Amino acid sequence: MPRIFLSPSTQEYNPYVNGGNEEYYMNLIADALIPYLEASGIEYTRNDPSKTVGNSIRMSNSGNYDLHLALHSNAAPPDTAGKIRGSQVYYYPSSSQGERAANIFANNLKEIYPDPEKVKTVPTTSLVEIMQTKAPAILIEIAYHDNPQDAEWIRENIGEIAKNLSVSTADFLGIQDRNPSAAKTGIVATQRSALNLRDEASVNGNIIGKIPRGSTIPILGQDGDWYLTYFEGKRGYVSSRYIDTES
Numbered sequence: 639m640p641r642i643f644l645s646p647s648t649q650e651y652n653p654y655v656n657g658g659n660e661e662y663y664m665n666l667i668a669d670a671l672i673p674y675l676e677a678s679g680i681e682y683t684r685n686d687p688s689k690t691v692g693n694s695i696r697m698s699n700s701g702n703y704d705l706h707l708a709l710h711s712n713a714a715p716p717d718t719a720g721k722i723r724g725s726q727v728y729y730y731p732s733s734s735q736g737e738r739a740a741n742i743f744a745n746n747l748k749e750i751y752p753d754p755e756k757v758k759t760v761p762t763t764s765l766v767e768i769m770q771t772k773a774p775a776i777l778i779e780i781a782y783h784d785n786p787q788d789a790e791w792i793r794e795n796i797g798e799i800a801k802n803l804s805v806s807t808a809d810f811l812g813i814q815d816r817n818p819s820a821a822k823t824g825i826v827a828t829q830r831s832a833l834n835l836r837d838e839a840s841v842n843g844n845i846i847g848k849i850p851r852g853s854t855i856p857i858l859g860q861d862g863d864w865y866l867t868y869f870e871g872k873r874g875y876v877s878s879r880y881i882d883t884e885s
Contacts, residue, residue, distance in 0.1 A: 674804030724756030
């Protein structure tokens with residue numbers, strides 16, 4: 639069975655111009671991607687968002703993976719801050735499989751990014767997550783988080799970006815991409831506070847995370863009045879009474 643290492647950004651210190659940060663939004667995309675991977679029979683291991691890129695590399699290298707998929711967003715140099723848009727897919731120049739993956743992912747991203755001409759593949763020998771992983775690796779800078787239009791595009795298209803990445807992943811692995819047959823998403827509809835994510839479907843379950851009001855989350859299953867979901871790399875349960883669902 640094909641296996642990938644999923645490595646959303648651990649860089650919470652990179653702020654989005656319209657609120658949030660790189661780690662937060664890249665983990666939302668990873669959360670939304672997982673149901674598609676599972677539906678297509680793609681095994682995955684995910685990094686720990688509370689750790690560093692070095693830890694992600696060590697985790698990846700401790701297993702055998704067909705692809706190391708790193709998800710990031712970008713920022714321009716200070717003299718052009720907020721003025722650049724686009725997507726870049728980085729790969730190691732001597733890796734034929736990495737280059738093949740980069741071309742597949744970039745070509746598919748052109749289908750959804752607002753300006754397809756600004757989606758590029760870029761060979762690199764300077765990114766450690768490309769250089770030091772033993773699996774074929776790509777690092778996608780999905781868009782520029784310091785540009786208002788790009789940051790808003792990411793924020794409003796979490797699900798579409800995840801679906802696009804799933805198509806590319808399946809294409810690279812040579813398998814059929816499948817939609818989750820009962821896939822749902824939900825929106826956290828608490829009045830003011832964040833919603834508790836618990837380790838079991840009970841008010842007695844340990845709180846393992848907090849999901850902000852207005853967040854979109856995948857619904858992976860249901861246990862009574864509780865939904866099973868992912869958020870920022872953690873799998874757990876939320877009370878269904880605080881979730882507005884959509885097909």
